[in-house]
Amino acid sequence: MSSAPENNGRRRFLTLATAVVGGVGAAGVAVPFIKSWNPSEKAKAAGAPVEYDASKMMPGQLVRVQWRGKPVYVVRRTKEVLAELENGHNDQLRDPGSKEPQQPDYAVNSHRSVEPEFLVALGVCTHLGCAPTYHAGDFGEVVEGVKNGFFCPCHGSKFDMAGRVFQNVPAPLNLEIPPxxxxxxxTLLIGLDEGDA
Structure with missing residues (x-):
């Protein structure tokens, strides 16, 4: 009978040692597994904000900038374009007041941007993702009474110079405005706004 307490002590020791080794092994497997859920450095860089020096842009010029693998259209609007947006064609637009959440709160205005002179919009049609073409001065052939805008050649969607979609076209929403x-x-910073900075 003297061996029974000795065996109980040995059993407790072996059970405890097995539990500790198993716990360390589980942690050794769990740590790399959980780390794999985090985005890679390449993915972090792809989602990082992009800087663009807009000082050399001419009035009326469009520049394409890549952000998160998508084209962003940066247009330096002329005074005539801004007047067209203020005075113009709200009755022809599907969402003239930008009520759909396609832009940050600070871009809910007639020019849909933080600075009236610059349009910053994703160059992706909200219908099926094609790239709308920019028309400066010759958009009247596409929409009567509107001189400037964007036309999607894939299915005929039309957007004004604030990226607002016209009625009776396939695109359901205005162009998306990134932060x-x-x-x-x-120096324009795309992908970040003052609330994030």
Whole structure:
């Protein structure tokens, strides 16, 4: 009978040792598994904000910038284009007041941007993802009475110079406006706004 307490002590030791080794092994497997859920450095870089120096842009010029693998259209609007947006064609638009959440709150205005002079919009049609073409001065052939805008060649959707969609076209929503801000007077930061900075 003297061996029974000795065996109980040995059993407790072996059970405890097995539990500790099993716990360390489980942690050794869990840590890399959980780390694999985090985005890679390449993915982090792809989603990072993009800087663009807009100081050399001419009035009326469009520049394409890549952000998160998508084209972003940056257009330096002329005074005539801004007047067209203020005075113009709201009765022809599907969502003239930008009530659908296709833009940050600070871009819910007639020019849909943080600075009236610059349009910053994803160059992706909200119908099926084609790239709309930019028409400066010759858009009247597409929409009567409107001189400037974007036309999607895939299925005929039309957008004004604030990226607002016209009625009776396949695109259901305005062009998406990404978060953006100006770090200084001319350096545009796409993917970040003052609330995030």
């Amino acid at each position: 953006h801000m100006f770090k200084d007077g001319t």
